[in-house]
Amino acid sequence: MSNYPAGDRGFLGDPKAPGFLGWIFSTDHKRIGLLYFWAIVTFFCVGVLLGLLLRLELFSPGVDFMSAQTYNATFTLHGVIMIFLFIIPGIPAAFGNLIMPIQIGARDVAFPRLNLLSWWLYMIGALLAITSLFTGGGPPDTGWTFYVPFSTQTASNASLALFAVFIIGFSSILTGINFVTTIHRMRTTGMGWFRMPLFTWSLYATAWIQILATPVLAITVSLVMVERLLGIGLFNPTQGGDPVMYQHLFWIYSHPAVYIMVLPGMGVVSDIIPVFARKPAFGYKAIVVSSLAIAFAGSLVWGHHMYTSGMSDNAVLLFSFLTFVVAIPSAIKVFNWVTTLYKGSIALDPPLLYALSFVLLFSIGGLSGLVLGAASADVHVHDTHFVVGHFHYVMFGGAGFAFFAAMHYWLPKIYGRIYSKKLATIAWGFMFVGFNLLYLTMQIVGVKGMPRRYYNYLPEFTDLNRLATVGSWVLAIGLVIMFANLFHSVLRGTPVGPNPWGGASLEWQIPSPPPTDNFGENDPVVTHGPYDFKEAGIL
Amino acid sequence: MTPHLHKDYVGAKFGMWLFLFTELILFGGLFILYAVYLSRYPAAFIAAGAELDLRFGAANTLILLTSSLFVALSITALRLGKTRQSLWLLAATVASALLFLVNKFFEWSAKIQHGLYPASPELQAREIGETVYFNLYYLTTGLHGLHVLIGAVVIVWVMVFIRQQKVHRDDWVILENAGLYWHLVDLIWIFLFPLYYLVL
Numbered sequence: 109m110s111n112y113p114a115g116d117r118g119f120l121g122d123p124k125a126p127g128f129l130g131w132i133f134s135t136d137h138k139r140i141g142l143l144y145f146w147a148i149v150t151f152f153c154v155g156v157l158l159g160l161l162l163r164l165e166l167f168s169p170g171v172d173f174m175s176a177q178t179y180n181a182t183f184t185l186h187g188v189i190m191i192f193l194f195i196i197p198g199i200p201a202a203f204g205n206l207i208m209p210i211q212i213g214a215r216d217v218a219f220p221r222l223n224l225l226s227w228w229l230y231m232i233g234a235l236l237a238i239t240s241l242f243t244g245g246g247p248p249d250t251g252w253t254f255y256v257p258f259s260t261q262t263a264s265n266a267s268l269a270l271f272a273v274f275i276i277g278f279s280s281i282l283t284g285i286n287f288v289t290t291i292h293r294m295r296t297t298g299m300g301w302f303r304m305p306l307f308t309w310s311l312y313a314t315a316w317i318q319i320l321a322t323p324v325l326a327i328t329v330s331l332v333m334v335e336r337l338l339g340i341g342l343f344n345p346t347q348g349g350d351p352v353m354y355q356h357l358f359w360i361y362s363h364p365a366v367y368i369m370v371l372p373g374m375g376v377v378s379d380i381i382p383v384f385a386r387k388p389a390f391g392y393k394a395i396v397v398s399s400l401a402i403a404f405a406g407s408l409v410w411g412h413h414m415y416t417s418g419m420s421d422n423a424v425l426l427f428s429f430l431t432f433v434v435a436i437p438s439a440i441k442v443f444n445w446v447t448t449l450y451k452g453s454i455a456l457d458p459p460l461l462y463a464l465s466f467v468l469l470f471s472i473g474g475l476s477g478l479v480l481g482a483a484s485a486d487v488h489v490h491d492t493h494f495v496v497g498h499f500h501y502v503m504f505g506g507a508g509f510a511f512f513a514a515m516h517y518w519l520p521k522i523y524g525r526i527y528s529k530k531l532a533t534i535a536w537g538f539m540f541v542g543f544n545l546l547y548l549t550m551q552i553v554g555v556k557g558m559p560r561r562y563y564n565y566l567p568e569f570t571d572l573n574r575l576a577t578v579g580s581w582v583l584a585i586g587l588v589i590m591f592a593n594l595f596h597s598v599l600r601g602t603p604v605g606p607n608p609w610g611g612a613s614l615e616w617q618i619p620s621p622p623p624t625d626n627f628g629e630n631d632p633v634v635t636h637g638p639y640d641f642k643e644a645g646i647l
Numbered sequence: 648m649t650p651h652l653h654k655d656y657v658g659a660k661f662g663m664w665l666f667l668f669t670e671l672i673l674f675g676g677l678f679i680l681y682a683v684y685l686s687r688y689p690a691a692f693i694a695a696g697a698e699l700d701l702r703f704g705a706a707n708t709l710i711l712l713t714s715s716l717f718v719a720l721s722i723t724a725l726r727l728g729k730t731r732q733s734l735w736l737l738a739a740t741v742a743s744a745l746l747f748l749v750n751k752f753f754e755w756s757a758k759i760q761h762g763l764y765p766a767s768p769e770l771q772a773r774e775i776g777e778t779v780y781f782n783l784y785y786l787t788t789g790l791h792g793l794h795v796l797i798g799a800v801v802i803v804w805v806m807v808f809i810r811q812q813k814v815h816r817d818d819w820v821i822l823e824n825a826g827l828y829w830h831l832v833d834l835i836w837i838f839l840f841p842l843y844y845l846v847l
């Protein structure tokens with residue numbers, strides 16, 4: 109359990125794969141994880157800048173500095189980047205690759221070369237998405253949902269953006285296949301299913317959704333491309349098609365996709381809370397089962413995005429009911445996390461701080477989701493800023509904060525250096541305040557009737573919009589401090605040992621940064637559960 | 648890269664099966680559209696379905712089923728060490744794939760000559776449900792044809808591997824996975840054939 113001699117940087121400085129090429133052609137899961145991580149963080153920063161621009165335009169009614177068309181293109185790009193380049197690959201592709209194989213005592217994923225291919229596809233997709241801004245008819249302006257008939261008729265370059273989504277989807281499928289196979293086949297001796305850390309469990313559930321739902325997205329965007337390029341329109345009413353079928357197929361993927369976004373975040377939080385409460389996870393099996401239940405039930409609720417699109421009342425009723433059902437496993441997890449904390453000996457370090465904000469913000473997002481899930485209420489707030497506030501709470505407050513928690517929890521492991529805890533806490537304070545100022549206000553102004561996807565609004569919404577925009581600045585300050593602190597730590601942080609937080613799962617038993625082959629000559633033998641701090645000799 | 652690279656056959660096949668699921672679901676999107684539009688335009692679908700030539704469809708079904716047999720036999724041959732025989736059987740599979748595509752080409756050309764192609768004046772004169780039917784027909788069989796092509800390329804690629812001794816009697820999981828993929832291509836056709844040619 110000792111660390112290296114000074115100067116040895118583990119997989120970061122593997123002498124067998126030197127230089128830039130040694131990174132971009134590496135099949136080491138940790139290097140691929142870091143490639144993803146840095147790409148994802150970059151796209152996130154771009155997405156945030158676009159979000160800030162949107163908020164700036166909304167500072168006062170009328171045109172401030174963006175025309176309607178520019179605003180449309182900007183929120184489309186913001187949405188596409190945040191969804192397809194940040195939050196869907198976010199935790200699974202970056203931290204899943206970095207940590208999951210180590211957590212189950214494996215040397216790598218089941219198909220290392222396929223893993224590298226996934227990263228390449230992801231980067232190619234990202235490049236295509238960026239290219240679509242400058243070619244053809246200009247930046248796509250359809251919103252990230254690409255609804256027909258607009259997406260088949262707009263003169264902007266939607267085809268390339270759709271193709272980019274197709275490629276990124278393919279990358280996501282391959283990662284899913286890789287993770288399910290890895291978790292089935294590569295667990296080390298003694299790593300039974302119910303000794304897996306909850307983070308790995310959540311990735312397992314996520315990977316199944318990636319495998320089963322993403323192909324539907326692939327065929328759906330392909331059909332839109334086919335209509336744009338060949339004129340064969342299966343969703344085109346003049347050819348007998350039905351545009352609402354597009355929405356069905358799109359949400360058959362994209363609703364499960366929101367669980368691709370949030371389940372890994374729940375896994376991160378489930379791993380962090382026991383470590384900082386110094387207590388085994390309460391209801392381990394309930395958390396596992398609820399992950400699988402979310403994955404399953406989550407694929408049956410796509411219709412709640414379409415209450416106002418024209419469905420039969422019976423379908424609306426059914427989808428509404430099922431939506432309430434999915435809330436149950438999510439709530440089970442919240443109770444489990446809170447109970448884990450109960451009478452724990454809590455160390456309020458930055459990872460826990462971010463994890464706790466996840467629990468709170470996700471709960472707010474989830475509860476406002478129930479408002480939207482109830483068909484009668486949804487009809488009134490559909491397509492307002494209430495919805496925008498809601499999904500930022502679950503995606504940003506939920507999955508996004510979980511990503512931040514994962515950074516503060518695992519980056520010291522990966523780089524062997526730790527950040528300033530004080531700065532991390534200050535950054536958290538700014539972000540937490542700014543976040544709520546921004547999105548709670550957006551929800552309020554939404555309930556008052558401000559629609560989404562408009563660059564303009566009625567004068568009576570001015571004050572609330574100003575407040576939200578100020579909130580976005582506070583949030584941005586927090587983000588800058590947080591990233592500066594982390595980046596500085598990667599280069600110059602205080603060196604840490606193998607187990608800075610006192611975790612009992614396998615990743616804490618090897619040096620930081622981990623060696624290329626993780627466990628060296630001998631595979632580890634697991635004799636206790638991932639949160640058995642007594643058995644692990646930590647308590 | 649890793650010194651401990653060991654081959655996990657079960658894992659490799661497991662991964663392949665997962666991939667096959669994704670392919671099924673990809674076509675699943677088109678099957679859903681078929682179901683919905685069939686229930687919306689039953690009469691037009693029946694009228695349009697009668698236009699397809701059962702002989703082309705049946706011939707292609709036979710060709711694909713036989714090619715699946717060839718692949719299965721080639722795996723057995725390779726495992727018994729009969730490399731040459733295995734290669735011939737794979738060549739026969741690729742030949743069947745090409746035959747299938749040629750057949751498809753003639754079928755499509757005949758349809759197009761009759762003015763039955765998306766947005767054709769002939770179709771526009773008819774009931775709109777027939778347009779939907781032919782849109783679906785061309786897209787679904789087109790996507791399937793693309794898979795036939797991909798499958799053939801994969802098999803040629805495995806043949807090269809066999810020639811290079813990278814795939815041989817003690818290490819044949821790549822061939823088996825290629826075979827699985829080919830069976831999938833076959834299987835999807837087994838569903839397309841009745842849906843478009845028989846039941847209507």
Ligand code: HEM
Binds near residue numbers: 186503584
């Ligand atoms: C500082 C951070 C952010 C700010 C200021 C921000 C702001 C905004 C604003 C103002 C809109 C457009 C509202 C409208 O007119 O309809 C928007 C839309 C959106 N945001 Fe953000 N956002 C931020 C971060 C995020 C994050 C982290 C995610 C995802 C994880 C995200 C996902 C989205 C999506 C999916 C849309 C919808 C785009 C569409 O309508 O097609 N945002 N955001």
